[in-house]
Amino acid sequence: MALSQGPENNAFMKKRGESGSGHKRAVVAFMKARDLKAADWSRRANVSSSALYNLLNDRSDTLHDATLKKLARAENVSVSQLTGDLDSSQSLTFPAIEVRGAVNAGVWREAAEWPPGDWERMYVPVAKPYKDAAFGLTVQGPSMNSVYPDGTILVCVSLYNYGRDLEAGDKVIVHRRSPEGTVEATVKEFQIDDTGHVWLWPRSNHPAHQQPIPMPNGKAFDDAALESDGDSIQISAIVLGSYRPEKKIPPALLD
Incomplete structure (x- = not known):
């Protein structure tokens, strides 16, 4: 199973208080695990490559919060995953989800x-x-x-159960409902512009999926907002993590 997780992937995390020189230890481990090159990663993140090179070459031992x-965001992970600074409340369990x-x-x-009869269970x-x-x-489609x-x-x-404010770069589930009662369910990237307005961006190389959806009146949370065409x-x-199964597990093995 290929794995590309969000905030709960702790493959490179350490608990608070463990030894290490600033951010370097965790960042180096993260780069090795993902085969990242400093120049390419910096370019995709729109940060100065010198910040990473200074860290890697022991000219500094930390990175600024904005850089982190x-x-x-460029690697679709949380800052905690990148720095290895994980609160113990974020330790993992392996429940069956539907x-x-x-x-x-x-x-x-x-x-x-x-x-409900069509739901599939996985751990x-x-x-x-x-x-x-x-x-x-x-996920279906491009x-x-x-x-x-x-x-x-x-x-x-759900946002209700998440219990935290959304941050730029979060991946969210969006429902649009038509006046006729049908619903479109999509996943989008949550972004906020300089004026505080919320935009829901696709992240795709497909030409049909290049434009963001604006949240009417800038509304960001779980109250439905009305669009100009009558859809809500x-x-x-919010997406916590993502998985790409190589093979489907036979239902009998899940019982």
């Missing part, structure tokens, strides 16, 4: 979730605070293929 955020539906831009359905690592609230969604290829499983939790739009959940 940009570097983390994959309840699909996200697919441009596809309108009668319901946002599949019938995934989830941070302890969300082990009872997490659920899965399958609207986020730069981050989540078709077939990726997203591990999500709502951010309903």
